[in-house]
Amino acid sequence: MAATEPIRDKKQLKALADYFLKRGQLRNYTLIVMGTSTALRISDLLRLRWSDVYDELHNTFRTHITIIEKKTKKTKTIALNKQVLQALRLYLPHRRGDFIFVSNRKEGKAISRVQAWRIIHAAVVAVGVEGKISCHSLRKTWGYHAWTSKEISPVVIMHIYNHSNYEVTRRYLGVAQDDLDRAYLRMELF
Numbered sequence: 001m002a003a004t005e006p007i008r009d010k011k012q013l014k015a016l017a018d019y020f021l022k023r024g025q026l027r028n029y030t031l032i033v034m035g036t037s038t039a040l041r042i043s044d045l046l047r048l049r050w051s052d053v054y055d056e057l058h059n060t061f062r063t064h065i066t067i068i069e070k071k072t073k074k075t076k077t078i079a080l081n082k083q084v085l086q087a088l089r090l091y092l093p094h095r096r097g098d099f100i101f102v103s104n105r106k107e108g109k110a111i112s113r114v115q116a117w118r119i120i121h122a123a124v125v126a127v128g129v130e131g132k133i134s135c136h137s138l139r140k141t142w143g144y145h146a147w148t149s150k151e152i153s154p155v156v157i158m159h160i161y162n163h164s165n166y167e168v169t170r171r172y173l174g175v176a177q178d179d180l181d182r183a184y185l186r187m188e189l190f
Contacts, residue, residue, distance in 0.1 A: 004133070004137050004140065005131040005132050005137060006137055006141040006145075006173060007036070007129060007133060007137055007141045007144075008131075009129075010145070012129045015129075016123050016129060017032045019123045019127050026087075027091060027101060028119050028123070029090070029091070030087040030090075030091045030101075031120075032123075034048075034087065034088075034100075035141075036138050036142050037081050037142060038078050038080075038142070039078075039143060041069070041070070041071060041136070041139055042135035042138070043070045044067055044069055044070055044071075045138075046099075046111060046112075046113065046116060047067075047070070047099075047110065048065070048067075048100045049098050050098060050099075051098070052067070052100075053065055053080065053088055053100065061085050061089070063079060064077050064078060064079050065077070065080065069162075074162065103115070113135060120133065120134065120137075120138070121133075121134075140172065140174070143157055143172070144173045154166055157173075
């Protein structure tokens with residue numbers, strides 16, 4: 001079985017998010033935006049509550065979220081970028097419960113991992129994103145684009161993913177021959 005891949009093409013990533021935005025499916029749009037912007041595992045993303053991102057008392061969005069990761073039990077603080085805050089602002093007036101990613105069928109419950117996969121898979125097929133794309137692709141997408149941008153140190157990326165070494169992170173992000181080819185072809189020294 002092939003490993004889950006990041007969404008490498010930024011145009012396809014935008015088309016995936018726009019698929020939901022154009023349909024007014026703000027929960028699903030926010031799922032894509034937050035999933036690719038926070039590098040959270042889907043299990044942690046689906047547990048997020050409005051109180052994690054929004055201060056009801058002061059009527060303001062938080063600049064950071066702090067969670068305890070379900071898998072590692074480590075505390076993680078994540079800055080919320082402009083795209084995440086924009087998605088949350090669009091979605092806030094339509095919230096229907098405590099969970100950000102609330103189920104349409106189970107009152108007061110978050111969507112399941114299976115439902116998250118269905119949501120992502122339907123959009124991937126509709127938009128024509130190629131590769132083995134799943135919920136975990138959202139997490140990997142952030143790292144892949146951070147890695148290829150050359151603006152974020154591999155050490156920072158390793159820390160965000162809690163990886164023990166460079167090679168683990170490289171394999172995890174699916175740095176492939178075409179990425180290496182681009183690096184070689186860009187370096188013209190004379």
